[in-house]
Amino acid sequence: MKQNTFKAWCKSGSPWIWMNAGAVSIAVVMTLGLLILIAVRGLSHFWPADVIEAQYRIPGQESLIIMGEVNSREEVPAARLAGAGLPVDAENESFMERQLLKVGNRDLYGADFRWVVGEWLENIRTPEDIIVIERREWGNFYGYLTDVRQNGEVVATGADAWPALEQAMDRALAIYDDIQQLEKSDIGRINSGLERVRLQERGYEMRNELTPELEAALEAERTALNNEYAELEQHLMGLYQEFNRDSLTARVSDGREKEINLSKVVRAFQPNSMTTLDKIGHYFAKLWEFVSDEPREANTEGGVFPAIFGTVLMVLIMSVVVTPFGVLAAVYLREYAKQGVVTRTIRIAVNNLAGVPSIVYGVFGLGFFIYFLGGSIDSLFFPEALPTPTFGTGGMLWASLTLALLTVPVVIVSTEEGLTRIPRSLREGSLALGATKSETLWKIILPMSSPAMMTGLILAVARAAGEVAPLMLVGVVKLAPSLAVNGNYPYLHLDQKFMHLGFHIYDVGFQSPNVEAARPLVYATALLLVAVIALLNFSAVAIRNHLREKYKALEN
Incomplete structure (x- = not known):
């Protein structure tokens, strides 16, 4: 009886339902x-x-004072420590705790991190006057603030040193912002103008069109730019003199003192004396720096804003390119092409293209887009810039087109499925009322299949945003702080190399010389990449749902 009940339960399909539910639950x-x-x-x-x-x-050794942040703890076999040359009694000890301390002061110690045995740490304390200095180079500095100086002369010591340092830091950071504005915006605009004048002059010379009048006009423009540059350079030199005025002296745990110029400091704080609210404020300030600032220290410090900007802009350009081509190809295959062996073969080829490894598309983009198409564009339209390539090298445009080729099969298949679901009666009714085939297509068929198009675009964005292998061949680089969109003509620089979150993860995780410092940034950047992809997808999903609701009445 029980056996028959079990067979009936199996025949009902319930086991498969539970298996599918379990698989989905495990995946979630x-x-x-x-x-x-x-x-x-x-x-x-x-x-x-x-x-x-x-x-x-x-x-068996003399004790020393050690200072740093506890980065991680782990239990390791005592025999492993003994094998590393440490004086451990492996016969009486089975496991011992070791701690990874971030000791900083790389310019003094040679490394940011140090492994220590937890049982050998004595008299552990957290003095409130320990200072942490985040530097633009050489990583963090840990020590005690000794004094603050102006032009080499001590202006504050003891209890007055910290307030004086805070005031000097505010001044130094304000000057740093002014310097960045001058170098990136004003001086960058002048350098762009000088390069434009140089290329114009060379172009006239190559075409034998350089008349005395044109030469005089170009020289006048160049002189005006050089004069403006000289004024800004004088102002910049004055800012640098002010910027390098202040410094601090700090004492490390072994008694050595180090003078640090405030021009090299990002921020200074005393974590052991901070309240919970102070730490929360510091946390969000660091988080904002991560998403809004440029990277530094071989990408192991600072922010990832250029990578965020490059990823989003590349995906947007890819979407603008892939959507019309994918939709047009699907419309032709479904609405106009004669359904036969050739059409079926094309559909099979499109489906197979979706399974081609992405690195193959990268090789194709390198050979066709960069070497052939980009080289031809340089020869025809930018001969004055040669031998320096303009479009004959990797850049934003070629990366976007390569990923458009990579994802166009997804858009074609999704759009075709949407066109197939449109009832034949709607087509016939439109034609019966006197509409032409093109009018039926543009005013009824395509609007009703737009949710399917958006589905294809969502899948394309999800795949393209996370691709790394083809981008390594067609334009992505380790560091490109200059954005592809700026205030210099022509404002959108599609020939410019760019940063990408996926490649940034690869570079920080596998190419960084400081592995321990890079590890948490790999996790943070991966989370940010997931958030960017989710935001792009949610935006497309919202548009798709709006279109679906809009045309639901016609489907019914």
């Missing part, structure tokens, strides 16, 4: 777990951890 749990892991390890990096100071006493 694994996805959420991965996102939580990335979020915890990435976002915790920006929290200002307390800095400890302790005596590190290795058996």
Whole structure:
């Protein structure tokens, strides 16, 4: 009886329903777990951890004072430590705790991180006057503030040093912003203008059109730009003199003192004396710096804004290119092409293109777009710039077109499915009322299939935004702080190389010389890439749902 009941239950299909539900549940749990892991390890990096100071006493050696942040802890076999040359009694000890301390001061110690045995740390304390200095070079500095100086002369010591440092830091950061504005905006505009004048002059010379009048006009424009540059240069030199005026002296744990110019400092704070509200404010300031600033220290410090901007702009350009081509190809295959062997072969080829490895598209983009098409464009339209290539090298345009080729099969298949779902009666009714085939297509068929087009675009964006391999061949670079959109003519520089979040993750995670410092940024950047892709997809989903509701009445 029980056996018959079990067979009936199996025949009802319930086991498959439960299996599918279980598989979906496992996939959801694994996805959420991965996102939580990335979020915890990435976002915790920006929290200002307390800095400890302790005596590190290795058996048989003289003790020393060590200072730093506890980055991680782990239990390791004592035999493993003994094999590394440490004086560990492996016979009486099975496991021992070791801690990874971020000791900073790379210019003094040679490394930012140091492994220590937890049992050998004594007299652990967290003095409130320990100062953490984030520098533009050489990473963090940990120590005690000794004095603040102006032009080499001490202006504050002891209890007055910290307030004086805060005031000097505000002044230095304000000057730094002015310098960045001058160098990137004003001087950058002048350099762009001088280059434009040079190329115009060379173009006239190559075409034998350089008359004395044109030469005089170009020289007058060049002189005006040089005069403006000279004024800005004088102003910039004055700012740098003011910028380099202030400095601080700090003492490290071994008693050595180090003078640090405030022009090299991003921020200074005392984490052990900060309240919870102070730490929350510091956390969000660091988080904002991460999403709005440029990278520094071989991409292991600073922000990733150029990578965010490059990723979003590339996806938008790719979407503008892939959507019309994919839709037109699908409309032709479904509405105009004669359904036969050739059409079926084309559909099979399109479906197979979706499975081609992405690096193959990168090689095609390098050979066709950059070497052939870009080289031809340079020869025809930019001969005055040669041998320096303009479009004959990797850039935003070629990367976007390469990813458009990569994702166009997805748009074609999705749009074709949408066109197939349109009832034949709507086509016939439109034609019966006197509309032409093109009018039926543009006013009824395409609007009603627009949700399917948006579905294809969503899938295309999801795939393109995370691709890295083809981009390494067609335009992405490790560091490109200059954005492809700026105030210099022609404002949108599609020939410019760019940064990408996916490549940034690869570079920081596998090419960084400072692995321990780079690890939390890999998690943070991965979480940011997921958020960018989700935001792009949610925007497309919202448009698709709006279109679906708009044309639902016609379908019914």
